[in-house]
Amino acid sequence: MIKKNLLLDSSILLHDPExxxxxxxHSLILPAVVLEELDRKKxxxxxxxxxxxxxxxxxxxxxxxxxxRKGIALPNGGKLKVLLxxxxxxxxxxxxICAPDxxxxxxxxxxxxxxxxxxxxxxxxKDPVTKILAETIGVETQGxxxxxxxxxxxxRGVNFHDLSKHxxxxxxxxxxxxxxxxxxxxxxxxxxxSEENSSAICRMDSRKKRLVPLSNxxxxxxxxxxxxxxxxxxxxxxxRDDVKLISFIGPAGTGKTLLALAAGLRKVFDExxxxxxxxxxxxxxxxxxxxxxxxxxxxKLKSWLAPFFDNLEYICGDxxxxxxxxxxRWIVDSDKFQLEAITYMRGRSLSxxxxxxxxxxxxxxxxxxxxxxxxxxxxxxxxxxxxxxxxNPYLDKDSNGLVHLLGKMKRYDLCGSIxxxxxxxxxxxxxxxxxx
Numbered sequence: 115m116i117k118k119n120l121l122l123d124s125s126i127l128l129h130d131p132e133x134x135x136x137x138x139x140h141s142l143i144l145p146a147v148v149l150e151e152l153d154r155k156k157x158x159x160x161x162x163x164x165x166x167x168x169x170x171x172x173x174x175x176x177x178x179x180x181x182x183r184k185g186i187a188l189p190n191g192g193k194l195k196v197l198l199x200x201x202x203x204x205x206x207x208x209x210x211i212c213a214p215d216x217x218x219x220x221x222x223x224x225x226x227x228x229x230x231x232x233x234x235x236x237x238x239x240k241d242p243v244t245k246i247l248a249e250t251i252g253v254e255t256q257g258x259x260x261x262x263x264x265x266x267x268x269x270r271g272v273n274f275h276d277l278s279k280h281x282x283x284x285x286x287x288x289x290x291x292x293x294x295x296x297x298x299x300x301x302x303x304x305x306x307x308s309e310e311n312s313s314a315i316c317r318m319d320s321r322k323k324r325l326v327p328l329s330n331x332x333x334x335x336x337x338x339x340x341x342x343x344x345x346x347x348x349x350x351x352x353x354r355d356d357v358k359l360i361s362f363i364g365p366a367g368t369g370k371t372l373l374a375l376a377a378g379l380r381k382v383f384d385e386x387x388x389x390x391x392x393x394x395x396x397x398x399x400x401x402x403x404x405x406x407x408x409x410x411x412x413x414k415l416k417s418w419l420a421p422f423f424d425n426l427e428y429i430c431g432d433x434x435x436x437x438x439x440x441x442x443r444w445i446v447d448s449d450k451f452q453l454e455a456i457t458y459m460r461g462r463s464l465s466x467x468x469x470x471x472x473x474x475x476x477x478x479x480x481x482x483x484x485x486x487x488x489x490x491x492x493x494x495x496x497x498x499x500x501x502x503x504x505x506n507p508y509l510d511k512d513s514n515g516l517v518h519l520l521g522k523m524k525r526y527d528l529c530g531s532i533x534x535x536x537x538x539x540x541x542x543x544x545x546x547x548x549x550x
Contacts, residue, residue: 116141116193120256121225123239124151129513130260131168138190143228143235144173146198147220161478162508197224218244225253263521265501265511268363270533272303272347279308286314291325293318301357301530303347315346320527329353335376336429341538345369351530352377352496355387359486361497361520363475364534367543371472372425374496378468379429381494382450388468388494393422394454395472396506419453421472456485465490474516475499476506482515 119141126133127148134142155166173182176194180186185195199220221237225248228235237248237255245255275294285291285306294304300320307313316325328346332353333339340346344364351360352373362370378391426445431438445451456477469489474482474497482497489495499516511517523529537544 119143119228119233119235120238121145121221121228121235122148123221123237123241123244124148124155125240125244126238126258127152127169128155128162128165129240129258130262131165131172133258133260134172134188134192134194135190136260137192139192141185141193141195142188144194144196145221145224146196147217147224149173149196151217160508161480164480199224218247222248222251222253226251229253259512262512263517265517268501268517268520268533269299269524269531271301271531272305272344272533273298274305274307277306277308277314279310279312282306282308282312282314285316285325285327289327290319290322291316293323293325299524300527301351303350303532305343315343317347317350335373335380338372338376338429341369342536344532344534344536345373345538348373348532348534349377351532353380354530355494357528357530358489358493359495359497359523359529361474361516361523361529361531362534363499363501363516363520363531365500365502365537365547367537367539367547368534369538370498370534371421371470372428374470374498375422375425376429378470378496379445381468383445383448388492389466390450390452391468391470392452392454392464393419393470393472394456394459395419395421396456396474396476422470456481459485459488462488463490464488464493467493469493469495470498471495472498474519475501475504475511475514476509477515478506478509479513479515479518482519486519 117139120137121143122133122145130136149170152166152170155162156170157163158166173194173196176182176186176188182194182196183198185193188194221244225235225237229252235253237245237253238258239245239248239255240258245257248255281291298318300318302318304316304318304325305313306316314327316327318324319326328350332349333346335349335353340349348362348369351357360374362374364370375391375393378388381387382389382391423446426442427438430442430445456471467490471477471485476499477485486495497516497519499514501511501514501517504511504514506514520531524531537547
């Protein structure tokens with residue numbers, strides 16, 4: 115039995131090309147103007163163009179199953195049909211629809227006339243202007259988030275629990291502890307505290323199905339020591355060779371890039387676990403772009419990757435420290451330290467490599483999938499970002515690749531993630547991250 119009629123806006127389809135599966139037993143209506151908008155977008159090489167092509171391909175396949183104007187049955191019990199425009203006529207007590215642009219006017223006209231004909235129809239859209247204008251003419255609207263991951267409920271990687279002092283002492287004595295009741299994931303960390311100020315930090319060992327203590331040897335990476343519990347857990351995660359994909363998310367100044375780079379220097383230059391470090395970040399400018407940058411690829415990338423060089427300078431020593439400057443030059447000039455543009459990651463096969471990808475919140479889920487699928491044997495990849503600072507105009511805090519990655523990969527042994535809460539860069543940076 116059909117529950118409701120839903121008129122789909124193009125913003126919904128470009129956001130989630132699988133929206134047809136999300137409304138079982140609903141009648142989904144596609145106006146001709148939406149198909150025209152998808153047709154204009156399909157040639158784009160970005161995520162929006164890819165979604166437009168997926169939707170057009172799906173509709174084309176469904177149209178072979180019957181008369182798409184009358185409606186074609188969907189596998190979930192729903193129905194899909196495409197409608198041509200209604201002729202707009204001024205009737206008694208009906209508004210003359212004059213939207214800011216012709217396409218929006220055609221969409222609103224269809225929504226109004228469907229309801230005027232007695233076919234109760236809800237306009238499904240992510241565009242706030244479209245929804246406001248629809249409501250002014252008496253058309254019911256509904257937003258859409260879909261089954262995607264949401265930033266407000268993302269996996270944080272660290273749990274805080276209260277325990278008695280006796281239980282904490284017993285953990286140190288036994289070297290392990292049973293997992294608390296609830297749903298937990300591999301490589302998740304636990305912080306226990308008692309009323310007597312005893313505390314313990316441990317991680318979930320998915321093979322033993324027990325909580326085990328952190329290694330004490332990971333408290334100093336090239337002079338970088340943890341300043342809070344999240345950084346301590348992050349160091350443990352970075353130094354474990356069995357974890358191949360790590361995600362760090364949190365505000366600016368929480369130490370994500372610094373810790374990832376320090377661990378990479380240890381693993382590549384000291385321990386020789388990996389042959390090289392590749393550092394890259396999303397090339398999405400903050401504010402107005404400064405335009406073309408002269409020079410070679412490496413010279414261009416140095417401007418985009420300045421945050422890595424700032425952190426490298428901090429790790430190697432103070433700017434006036436001659437030894438520190440020499441160490442920094444030795445690292446940068448080494449074949450083991452490479453800069454790469456996200457654009458050139460497609461098609462590569464990266465083995466025995468330690469990869470750091472910064473500003474991942476500006477990447478789409480498809481772009482991140484493309485990058486991670488480049489990973490070969492004995493490669494570790496670190497994904498960093500802050501979902502509250504998105505510069506990509508086509509993404510938000512829920513639809514970006516970083517949040518999508520956290521939600522999809524949290525249940526696998528090869529993956530781990532930490533959400534950083536506390537800014538350690540400076541008091542001013544912490545204040546800005548909280549207040550501004």
